[in-house]
Amino acid sequence: MANRGECCLGSAPPRKKRPEFVTATYMIRQMGGPSKSVLMLCDDYQYYVVKLQGNPRGPYVLANEFLGNKLLSTVGIQTPPCAFVLVEDCLMRTAPARWFEHFEGGKRPCGGIHFGSAFIGDATDMNTTDFPARRSRVHVWNRRDFLRTFVVDVLANNQSPRQVVFSRAKGRETWTASFIDNAAMFGGTCRIFDDALFRGTYFDKSRYRGMWDEDRIERYVHEIADCAGSALDEYVEQVPREWCKGDAGDLVQCLRKRLWKLNLLLNPFRDRLFP
Numbered sequence: 001m002a003n004r005g006e007c008c009l010g011s012a013p014p015r016k017k018r019p020e021f022v023t024a025t026y027m028i029r030q031m032g033g034p035s036k037s038v039l040m041l042c043d044d045y046q047y048y049v050v051k052l053q054g055n056p057r058g059p060y061v062l063a064n065e066f067l068g069n070k071l072l073s074t075v076g077i078q079t080p081p082c083a084f085v086l087v088e089d090c091l092m093r094t095a096p097a098r099w100f101e102h103f104e105g106g107k108r109p110c111g112g113i114h115f116g117s118a119f120i121g122d123a124t125d126m127n128t129t130d131f132p133a134r135r136s137r138v139h140v141w142n143r144r145d146f147l148r149t150f151v152v153d154v155l156a157n158n159q160s161p162r163q164v165v166f167s168r169a170k171g172r173e174t175w176t177a178s179f180i181d182n183a184a185m186f187g188g189t190c191r192i193f194d195d196a197l198f199r200g201t202y203f204d205k206s207r208y209r210g211m212w213d214e215d216r217i218e219r220y221v222h223e224i225a226d227c228a229g230s231a232l233d234e235y236v237e238q239v240p241r242e243w244c245k246g247d248a249g250d251l252v253q254c255l256r257k258r259l260w261k262l263n264l265l266l267n268p269f270r271d272r273l274f275p
C-alpha cells in the first residue's frame with residue numbers, strides 16, 4: 001500500500017465504452033442556471049439536459065462537464081449518463097429566444113456537438129428536486145457519495161459548489177442523490193488550478209456529518225486512483241476538439257500529479273470542514 005500522501009496510479013483496465021452520439025429532435029424548455037441549458041428530446045427517445053457550446057459560462061465548460069461525468073461514473077458515484085448531442089442549425093433557428101446574453105449582446109448558439117446529461121425524472125412516476133424537504137434528509141440511500149464526490153472534487157479542484165438532484169419514485173421514502181454540474185471542475189472555466197479557490201462542497205454541510213473516517217478516505221483515494229488513473233487519457237482523447245483548446249495533455253499530467261498527492265490535498269479539510 002502507498003504511503004499517506006501518495007497513491008499508486010491505477011492498474012484497472014480502462015473502460016472501452018464510448019459515450020453515445022444522439023441527435024436532438026425537439027427543444028422542450030430552458031433549465032434554470034447561468035449556462036442556459038436546454039431540455040431536449042433526442043432521437044433515442046430520451047430527454048437530455050443539454051449544455052450548449054458558446055454558453056456564457058466561458059471556455060472549457062463542456063469539456064469539464066464531460067470529463068467530470070466520466071470521472072464520477074468511473075468511480076461508481078451516482079451521476080446521470082452523458083451523451084454527445086448533435087443539435088442541427090435548423091433546430092437552433094427555431095428557438096431564437098434561447099440566444100445567449102454576452103457583453104457584446106445576444107448570440108444564437110451554433111449547431112454542432114453539445115454536452116447532454118440524461119434527464120433525471122424522465123419517468124412519470126418520479127419526483128425530483130434540487131432541495132428536498134428537511135424531514136427527508138435521512139433517507140438518501142447513497143449518502144456516502146457526498147464524501148466520495150468531495151474527494152473527486154478536491155482532486156479536480158472544483159471551484160463551484162457541488163450540485164445534486166434528488167429523485168425518488170412516487171410513494172417511496174428513499175431518495176437517490178445524483179451528482180451534477182461539473183463545469184467548474186478541473187480548475188474551473190479557465191483551467192487555473194488554485195487550491196485556495198476550492199469551493200466544491202455541497203451547500204448543506206450536514207450531508208457530510210459523521211462520515212469523515214480516515215480509513216474510509218484512504219479507501220476512496222485508492223479507489224479513485226485505481227479506477228481513474230488509467231482512464232484519464234482515454235477520456236481526454238474523447239473530448240471533441242471544438243470543446244477545448246489543445247491543452248489536453250497538460251490536463252492529464254496535472255491530474256496525475258494531483259492523484260499522487262491527493263491525501264495531502266485533503267489535509268486542509270480534515271479538521272475544519274468535517275468535525
Ligand SMILES: Nc1ncnc2c1ncn2[C@@H]1O[C@H](COP(=O)(O)OP(=O)(O)OP(=O)(O)O)[C@@H](O)[C@H]1O
Pocket residue numbers: 031032033034035036037049057080117118119120121130163165180181182183184
Ligand atoms: N441530468 C439532469 N436531470 C435533471 N435536472 C438537471 C440535470 N442536469 C441539470 N439539471 C437541472 O438544471 C439546472 C441547471 O443545471 P446546471 O447546474 O448543470 O447548469 P448551470 O447552473 O446553468 O451551470 P453552471 O452551474 O455551470 O453555471 C440544475 O439546477 C438542475 O435543476
Ligand SMILES: [Mg+2]
Pocket residue numbers: 033163181
Ligand atoms: Mg449549476
